[in-house]
Amino acid sequence: MKKEKLECGKSAEKIKAPTHKRKKEGKKKQMTKSKVREKLAKLQEEAMQGLEETKKAKKEKSKETKKKETVVAKDNKPSKKAKNNARRDQNSKVAPRIERDINAKVRVISLGGLNEIGKNITVLECGEDIIVIDCGFAFPDEEMLGVDLVLPDFTYLRDNADKVRAIVLTHGHEDHIGGIPYLLREINAPIYGTLLTLGIIKNKLLEHKLPFDAQLKVVEAGETVKFGKSFAVEFIHVNHSIADACALCVDTPVGKIFHTGDFKLDLTPIDGEVMDITRLGELGKEGIELLLCESTNAERPGYTPSERKVGKSLEYIFSTQSDKRIVIATFSSNVHRVQQIIDTSARHGRKVAITGRSMLNIVGAATELGYMNFPEGVLIDISEIKRYKPEQITIITTGSQGEPMSALYRMAFSDHRDVTLGRNDVVILSSSPIPGNEKLVGRIINELSKNGVTVLHDALVSVHVSGHACQEELKLVQALLKPRYFMPVHGEYRHLNANRQLALEMGMEERDIFISDIGKILELSASGARFVGTVPSGKVLVNGNSVGEVGNIVLRERRHLSQDGLVVVVASIDMQAKLLISGPDIVSRGFVYVREAEGLMDEIKGMAQNSIEDYLDRTRVIDRVALKTKVKEDLSKYLYSKTKRRPMVLPIIMNV
Ligand SMILES: [Zn+2]
Ligand SMILES: [Zn+2]
Numbered sequence: 340m341k342k343e344k345l346e347c348g349k350s351a352e353k354i355k356a357p358t359h360k361r362k363k364e365g366k367k368k369q370m371t372k373s374k375v376r377e378k379l380a381k382l383q384e385e386a387m388q389g390l391e392e393t394k395k396a397k398k399e400k401s402k403e404t405k406k407k408e409t410v411v412a413k414d415n416k417p418s419k420k421a422k423n424n425a426r427r428d429q430n431s432k433v434a435p436r437i438e439r440d441i442n443a444k445v446r447v448i449s450l451g452g453l454n455e456i457g458k459n460i461t462v463l464e465c466g467e468d469i470i471v472i473d474c475g476f477a478f479p480d481e482e483m484l485g486v487d488l489v490l491p492d493f494t495y496l497r498d499n500a501d502k503v504r505a506i507v508l509t510h511g512h513e514d515h516i517g518g519i520p521y522l523l524r525e526i527n528a529p530i531y532g533t534l535l536t537l538g539i540i541k542n543k544l545l546e547h548k549l550p551f552d553a554q555l556k557v558v559e560a561g562e563t564v565k566f567g568k569s570f571a572v573e574f575i576h577v578n579h580s581i582a583d584a585c586a587l588c589v590d591t592p593v594g595k596i597f598h599t600g601d602f603k604l605d606l607t608p609i610d611g612e613v614m615d616i617t618r619l620g621e622l623g624k625e626g627i628e629l630l631l632c633e634s635t636n637a638e639r640p641g642y643t644p645s646e647r648k649v650g651k652s653l654e655y656i657f658s659t660q661s662d663k664r665i666v667i668a669t670f671s672s673n674v675h676r677v678q679q680i681i682d683t684s685a686r687h688g689r690k691v692a693i694t695g696r697s698m699l700n701i702v703g704a705a706t707e708l709g710y711m712n713f714p715e716g717v718l719i720d721i722s723e724i725k726r727y728k729p730e731q732i733t734i735i736t737t738g739s740q741g742e743p744m745s746a747l748y749r750m751a752f753s754d755h756r757d758v759t760l761g762r763n764d765v766v767i768l769s770s771s772p773i774p775g776n777e778k779l780v781g782r783i784i785n786e787l788s789k790n791g792v793t794v795l796h797d798a799l800v801s802v803h804v805s806g807h808a809c810q811e812e813l814k815l816v817q818a819l820l821k822p823r824y825f826m827p828v829h830g831e832y833r834h835l836n837a838n839r840q841l842a843l844e845m846g847m848e849e850r851d852i853f854i855s856d857i858g859k860i861l862e863l864s865a866s867g868a869r870f871v872g873t874v875p876s877g878k879v880l881v882n883g884n885s886v887g888e889v890g891n892i893v894l895r896e897r898r899h900l901s902q903d904g905l906v907v908v909v910a911s912i913d914m915q916a917k918l919l920i921s922g923p924d925i926v927s928r929g930f931v932y933v934r935e936a937e938g939l940m941d942e943i944k945g946m947a948q949n950s951i952e953d954y955l956d957r958t959r960v961i962d963r964v965a966l967k968t969k970v971k972e973d974l975s976k977y978l979y980s981k982t983k984r985r986p987m988v989l990p991i992i993m994n995v
Contacts, residue, residue: 493521608646620819825847
């Protein structure tokens, strides 16, 4: 763990590094650079200070009574809030503004995240300036055999690379930042985001080993940053299932465009910082031209419960399962969830061990940057758990989605080096399966139950709450911002449509709501908003190190092979003499088990021989491609008539 922390410490320092290195800037830019540098240094200092303070506070807490604990917590809150308010007032005084221009046109283009889940990316373009909001990846669906992840098509950005002023990030989830290492290979634009978001990216970039230093610029909620002539982006604090998430208000020559990012309204958040709805109200009064609002939970009525609800359930489980070891699987990025598990464990006198690569990475980064803290002596290494009784241990792990290589999966299938699960264990799945992962999660629950493990999941106890706004929260945002135009984002069509329905219910006109699609251009100008065309968009598949080389044809072949198998025909011919010299030999994979189908194999061989000889007899000039095609067709027809199956037939004809 110590090593983990050190590495993250390094990375946090590196966040600052790129700004020092940049020397070629003009005078004007240098001014802002030095400001940013100052701010960064201050931020870093604050983060470290915050960490020290919380560490101290925690130490004191553990000594004092519960009553005093709440006092400490309450005492801390106002100062933090006051600091935020002061910061915002300061910023609003100097916040850059964009002059209105009645001739300006702003184009809003989503390259991903519409009519699909994942790979969220929105492009804003005006004149010579482009900013990119988020750049995520998506997980492959079951049709995409062997594909590791799916990226947006970056063609439009590649073609306009010289215009891209910045990549601006709302938060650190993979569906918003996962594509960054790949986009940076095409465009080395500076990346703006909050401290935790950039901390997570920094670790990611280290893994990807880019040939240059990425320009990572830390901003804080409340700050506004200007990009080119046309954009000034204000970062606004929101609640979400990861800390440090922001909505963005982008000032442009045609008015303000508000992008919610992913959000929920948590009135009792773990870090005490409620979504900045006051600012939303102010912006609503100033006037919002276009709202881009996430739609994940637009079909769900009511409000999303507070993260604290999970804390209460955990407290209940820890009290009732006090004689067992507790293993909790959750999303590693849910810093507040992990913090609640740590705190509950500490209260119940349990040591906490952490396992799983991404969990170690994020907990390391979050601890180092001050977003998470361990009470003194609570954290132990996973190899030390044998020194304690089961009831003295909590294990926090990855694998809540049933991922086959995850730590929880290995524990369930008795393949984990340090942890074997049995009757003395309770496993809590503090998550809900992402659509498509239900079977994987089910498999783990079955296996654990077989081994006598008590499994608690979302369907049994409320050990998970969503990070996304439900209908009432979405309506609240509409009501506060009162946008002139509305474009639902972040979801499949059904989600986008449900979000549209909400806007209609709120009294918005049908013609002012735009359900877009990836690649579609929504243009805003003095004369209003309308769709004006499309840009290239789609899916780029990543398989190992190859990006984009696996396309539809390769996937079709993979599906064909996986469903029907392969029959290879190998033969040597003398082209001049028009003679079959050797073969044909038949090799098959995934088609039939050869030892049990010798008869069929002989028939295939005979059929292939006939086909080749027939061609050699009847043709004057031998063409190998034509011969291959004939063998393939003859054999395919024959195999289908015999077996009602269509294996891939691959003739290899050699000339000797
Ligand atoms: Zn998110
Ligand atoms: Zn998202």
